[in-house]
Amino acid sequence: MSETSISRKNKENKVYAPVIMFASAFLMYVLAALPIFIGRGLPFFYYGDYNVQQIPFYLAAHRAVENGEFFWNWNIDLGGSMAGDFSFYLWGSPFFWVTMLFPENYIPYLMPFLMALKYATAACCAYLYIRRYVHKYSYAMIGGYLFAFSGFNACNIVFNHFTDSVAFFPLFLLTFEKLMAQDDENAADCDKDPFSFIYFACMTAFMSVVNYYFFFGQVVFLIIYYIVRYGRNNGVKANLRMFNKALFGGITGVLLAGFFLMQAYAGIKGNTRLDNYINGYNMLIYPSEKLLWDIVKSVSMLPDIIGKGTLFYTGTVKNASLAAYIPMFGISGVVAYFLLNKKKKNWEKTMLIICGVIAFLPVFNAAFSMFNSSYYARWYYMPILLMCLMTAQVTERGKSPQLKKGAIVAVIMFLFFLLVYLLPSKNDDGEMVFFNMTENNTIFLRDVLGTAILCLMLLAVVFALPRNFKGKLAGKNENGHYKTGLRDGIILFAVIISCIISTFVPLKNGSGIISNRGKEKWQEQMLFNKVNVDQSKFCRGEVDSTSTNYDMAWGIPSIHCFLSTVPSEIFDFLYGSCGITRTVETNLPVDRCGARAILSGRYYFENADISKNRVFHEGEGTDGYFFLKNENGFDVFDNLNFIPMGFTFDYYITQSEWEDLEAKEHDYDLARVLIISDEDALKLGDSIAMKEMTAEDILNNEMSYLEFSDECKKRAATSCSEFTTDTRGFTATTAMLKDSTLVFFSVPFTEGFSCMVDGQETEMIKADYGLMAVPVSGGVHEIRVTYEPEGFTQGLVMSIAGIFILGICFVYTLKKVNKND
Numbered sequence: 001m002s003e004t005s006i007s008r009k010n011k012e013n014k015v016y017a018p019v020i021m022f023a024s025a026f027l028m029y030v031l032a033a034l035p036i037f038i039g040r041g042l043p044f045f046y047y048g049d050y051n052v053q054q055i056p057f058y059l060a061a062h063r064a065v066e067n068g069e070f071f072w073n074w075n076i077d078l079g080g081s082m083a084g085d086f087s088f089y090l091w092g093s094p095f096f097w098v099t100m101l102f103p104e105n106y107i108p109y110l111m112p113f114l115m116a117l118k119y120a121t122a123a124c125c126a127y128l129y130i131r132r133y134v135h136k137y138s139y140a141m142i143g144g145y146l147f148a149f150s151g152f153n154a155c156n157i158v159f160n161h162f163t164d165s166v167a168f169f170p171l172f173l174l175t176f177e178k179l180m181a182q183d184d185e186n187a188a189d190c191d192k193d194p195f196s197f198i199y200f201a202c203m204t205a206f207m208s209v210v211n212y213y214f215f216f217g218q219v220v221f222l223i224i225y226y227i228v229r230y231g232r233n234n235g236v237k238a239n240l241r242m243f244n245k246a247l248f249g250g251i252t253g254v255l256l257a258g259f260f261l262m263q264a265y266a267g268i269k270g271n272t273r274l275d276n277y278i279n280g281y282n283m284l285i286y287p288s289e290k291l292l293w294d295i296v297k298s299v300s301m302l303p304d305i306i307g308k309g310t311l312f313y314t315g316t317v318k319n320a321s322l323a324a325y326i327p328m329f330g331i332s333g334v335v336a337y338f339l340l341n342k343k344k345k346n347w348e349k350t351m352l353i354i355c356g357v358i359a360f361l362p363v364f365n366a367a368f369s370m371f372n373s374s375y376y377a378r379w380y381y382m383p384i385l386l387m388c389l390m391t392a393q394v395t396e397r398g399k400s401p402q403l404k405k406g407a408i409v410a411v412i413m414f415l416f417f418l419l420v421y422l423l424p425s426k427n428d429d430g431e432m433v434f435f436n437m438t439e440n441n442t443i444f445l446r447d448v449l450g451t452a453i454l455c456l457m458l459l460a461v462v463f464a465l466p467r468n469f470k471g472k473l474a475g476k477n478e479n480g481h482y483k484t485g486l487r488d489g490i491i492l493f494a495v496i497i498s499c500i501i502s503t504f505v506p507l508k509n510g511s512g513i514i515s516n517r518g519k520e521k522w523q524e525q526m527l528f529n530k531v532n533v534d535q536s537k538f539c540r541g542e543v544d545s546t547s548t549n550y551d552m553a554w555g556i557p558s559i560h561c562f563l564s565t566v567p568s569e570i571f572d573f574l575y576g577s578c579g580i581t582r583t584v585e586t587n588l589p590v591d592r593c594g595a596r597a598i599l600s601g602r603y604y605f606e607n608a609d610i611s612k613n614r615v616f617h618e619g620e621g622t623d624g625y626f627f628l629k630n631e632n633g634f635d636v637f638d639n640l641n642f643i644p645m646g647f648t649f650d651y652y653i654t655q656s657e658w659e660d661l662e663a664k665e666h667d668y669d670l671a672r673v674l675i676i677s678d679e680d681a682l683k684l685g686d687s688i689a690m691k692e693m694t695a696e697d698i699l700n701n702e703m704s705y706l707e708f709s710d711e712c713k714k715r716a717a718t719s720c721s722e723f724t725t726d727t728r729g730f731t732a733t734t735a736m737l738k739d740s741t742l743v744f745f746s747v748p749f750t751e752g753f754s755c756m757v758d759g760q761e762t763e764m765i766k767a768d769y770g771l772m773a774v775p776v777s778g779g780v781h782e783i784r785v786t787y788e789p790e791g792f793t794q795g796l797v798m799s800i801a802g803i804f805i806l807g808i809c810f811v812y813t814l815k816k817v818n819k820n821d
Contacts, residue, residue, distance in 0.1 A: 017137050022120045025120040025124065026116045026119065026120035028500055030116050040511065043527065045514065052562055053562060055107070055108055055553070057563075062107060063104055072728065074725045075555055075556070077558070078567075078747065078771075079557075081750070084565060085563060086565075087267065088268075090161055091260075091264075108527050119503075122144075122163065125169070126144040126388065127141055129173055130388065139396040150323075150381070151303035151327075152380050153381070154303055154323070155322075155506060158510060165211040169381065172203050175200045176222055176246070179242075180230050182197075182242075186234070194816060198809060200249040202253065202806070203253070204249060204254065217379045220368055220379075221379065226246065228347050230242055254798075255805065258796075258798025259796050259798065262798065263789045266790035268565050276374065291317060294313070294322060295322065295360065299324045300451075301447055301448070302454075302505050305443065308510075309440065310441075310443055311421060313440075316375045321378045322380075324377075324387075327501070328454045328457050329410065330455075331387075332403065333388075333392075337349070340397070355386075365377070411455050418448060420437060457498055461491055467487070524632070525550060525607070530556075532631065533556070539557070539603070540599060541559075542558055542588075542604050546610045546611045549563075564584045566748075567770075569766075572769045573770035576675070577658075578592065594668045597641045598744070605634040614635070625638065641708070643671070644719035645723045646734065646745050647718045648743055650690060652673055652681065652742070675768045690742065720732040729753065731783070732783040744767055745772050749771055752790040753786070763775075764785075
């Protein structure tokens with residue numbers, strides 16, 4: 001064969017192999033989910049956040065894009081920016097934007113195939129990374145499959161958006177390696193790509209946009225990776241060049257992504273979850289020794305699913321994504337790799353040892369989550385990639401003694417956890433019982449069965465499969481690459497089957513939690529139908545806890561919203577005005593009729609078909625709500641105390657005075673007084689006709705329900721005659737006002753809003769700790785409140801600067817390449 005033919009064949013392999021990898025991984029995920037499709041039908045149904053967050057978020061965002069709502073969205077909690085609310089979930093994900101090619105009603109059906117697309121991307125990117133370290137394409141494929149179908153990804157199917165960042169991480173690491181190869185004293189000339197800086201900067205920008213939270217962890221990992229892999233093996237000059245290139249490339253990438261990142265940051269800054277830093281003994285010791293065993297279990301067995309732990313389960317790991325199992329091989333490949341290289345200095349070994357130390361020491365583990373006090377293992381996919389690399393390398397060596405020992409260790413670890421399950425224990429009555437060591441027993445037994453099958457496959461591959469067929473090894477082919485023999489093909493096939501099993505079991509565990517009736521109701525009530533209510537005047541609804549975020553899918557603004565990344569002003573309002581500490585969900589206690597009234601809450605949707613605790617049906621719901629109708633399986637209740645948007649108060653109270661009261665005990669008073677800061681009260685002085693109330697006045701004049709209802713009627717009488725929303729803010733026409741006053745709008749007072757009253761620029765003030773009020777004089781006024789996302793201009797400047805820097809680098813590199821040619 002001529003050199004030209006060999007070169008052409010090499011190029012074809014480079015092109016076709018990733019395509020085959022992508023297509024096969026996509027098909028493998030579909031095959032894993034196929035029994036569920038057949039048994040339960042489409043749309044695919046999982047549980048938990050998948051149903052009440054991922055799908056409603058996709059529907060809401062898809063609808064927003066179709067309607068041109070790229071800035072402010074009125075249907076998410078009390079309102080928020082698209083970048084701020086959804087950047088963590090989907091706004092920067094290429095997989096979300098793929099859905100824009102399809103109609104909105106296709107989305108629930110597309111979701112599992114979208115996940116298959118993510119798995120395919122993960123497999124393909126991991127293949128490209130691992131291909132550099134193995135001789136045969138088949139073992140690069142094995143490594144790619146193992147990474148994509150690892151326990152981490154299977155565990156996080158419920159968190160659909162996690163896989164977006166995981167999928168592209170190997171490519172990020174690959175571009176980093178190519179950049180480092182430019183100055184690495186140990187790199188071969190063939191690894192030196194003149195455009196590596198361009199690739200790395202662009203990939204940095206891309207990864208930061210896909211998910212800023214995961215990007216932070218990836219930066220931490222790359223720093224450790226650099227020190228271990230390059231820092232200790234190169235001289236001072238080479239290190240300075242490499243580090244500075246990486247730093248400059250990272251900065252350029254962040255600048256490129258500035259337009260997106262600045263808006264995303266503005267949307268979440270001040271979020272109370274960001275202030276939860278790990279401290280004290282929690283930096284050194286996990287809350288329970290069970291967690292340490294759970295970490296070991298995570299590499300030994302098929303994963304628990306989020307929120308449904310089994311053996312050694314504690315509440316600490318409920319949403320931690322603690323999973324690191326590699327299909328079929330488990331820890332065997334890693335053990336074998338260490339045995340093969342026990343006398344050699346090796347960066348892969350060092351990296352994995354460091355990752356092990358990090359996993360077991362809380363403060364180091366928290367470093368990947370910005371030192372958040374909540375326990376998360378959401379960085380495990382990065383060492384998993386290295387574990388898959390090790391497994392591919394040792395498996396390629398064939399039937400080695402080290403791999404046999406590794407397989408025995410992996411099987412023994414699994415059997416140990418099975419033995420723990422069989423230990424006797426005491427039940428709540430003090431009686432000695434067996435098979436009582438785990439929660440969610442059915443899920444655990446399914447995991448045990450799946451892991452047992454995979455262990456048998458591992459033993460067969462390592463011990464029973466012959467080293468050679470027909471008495472000879474597969475040698476090199478004409479283009480210098482090692483041939484893939486029959487044994488290699490059998491191992492590859494076993495890995496494919498194991499990956500399908502490893503994904504099917506968690507899918508079955510998560511999908512089977514909810515009954516068929518529950519799935520049917522979810523489809524009928526959230527996806528296929530909606531409750532129709534009068535929305536001629538802007539108002540907000542509210543669903544019960546069995547139907548969280550259904551109203552988001554319906555397109556009805558809501559005061560019950562399960563979303564972590566809402567504007568910080570919503571947190572401030574709830575805590576300051578209502579005494580409610582929000583974490584991941586806005587959900588008012590049933591007795592807060594005052595808060596509902598000032599938030600223009602009008603409808604309550606109680607799921608008559610599903611809810612077992614129908615408090616509104618039993619007459620124990622929020623005061624003032626009356627039964628309106630039953631539709632789509634929901635009892636709809638209308639609020640007699642509904643106050644339309646944009647109204648005035650007769651009284652105000654300063655924050656210092658309000659803080660002398662127990663906020664939750666004075667819910668009625670929210671409809672009587674507007675809470676403003678002491679500084680604003682002094683500044684406004686006599687310019688408004690509102691009277692000041694003190695804490696003592698409120699305590700001496702406690703309101704009855706009838707008095708509260710009268711106050712709501714007074715507020716409603718002053719509400720705006722017109723209130724129109726759009727993605728850039730809102731326009732309102734006030735009622736005929738007697739005197740100068742403040743018009744209150746239950747809209748988060750985030751930076752980026754500006755106000756015009758009758759065409760004149762007017763400064764708004766923060767009311768009720770986090771919402772907005774507009775000062776106006778007597779009469780009828782036109783109010784225009786315009787939103788420009790905070791960080792919009794700064795981010796745009798950053799991105800332009802990034803493009804300029806990248807352009808200069810590209811021109812310089814091109815000239816250098818042409819000169820060398």
